[in-house]
Amino acid sequence: MVSPELRQRVAAELPHWAVEGEELAGTWRFDDFAGALAAAVTVGMLAERANHHPDLVIGWGRLMVRLTSHDVGGPTGRDVDLALAIQARIGRPPQ
C-alpha cells in the first residue's frame, strides 16, 4: 500500500526512482562488476547505520536498490530518507 502522500514525495524528491509494487526502486550503471559491488557496500554501510535494510541486486555493471518498510507493507518516509542518503553518497541519481 503506497499512500498518495508518499507518491507525491517520491515524485518531488526522487524523480529518478520508481515505486514498483510495494517497493521504492532505483538502478545505477557502473563500468564493471567491481564498481557495482563497491556501491553495494557503500549502500550497506548507510543501511546499517540507519538500521533499515534494502534488498540489493548486483549484476555486471549494475546495482538495483529496492527499499520498503516490511512492517507497513510499502515504502514510507524512512525509505525516502534512506533513498536520498544513498543517491547523495553514490553521487548521482539512479538511471
Add this chain to the structure above:
Amino acid sequence: MVSPELRQRVAAELPHWAVEGEELAGTWRFDDFAGALAAAVTVGMLAERANHHPDLVIGWGRLMVRLTSHDVGGPTGRDVDLALAIQARIGRPPQ
C-alpha cells in the same frame, strides 16, 4: 538451454543448488544483513578472479547467487566450477 550433462553434474556435485530457467541458483541464510553483505563481497572476489560474474541478491540475512554463461544462454561447466568455489569459500552449501 541446459544440457542433460550439465544437469547431471549439478545433481552430483551441487545437490543444494537449483537450475532455475537459464541460471544455476543457490541461497544462503545469515544472522543479519552484515553477514549477507560480507558473503557477497567474498563471492565478488572469487568472481573477479574467475572473470565470471554472477548476479547477487542481498537481503536481510540472505544472499542469493545466480550463475549463468550469457554467451551460451545457460549454465556451463564454468558456472559449476565457480559454484563449487563459492560454496567452499562460504564454508557450507546453499540452504
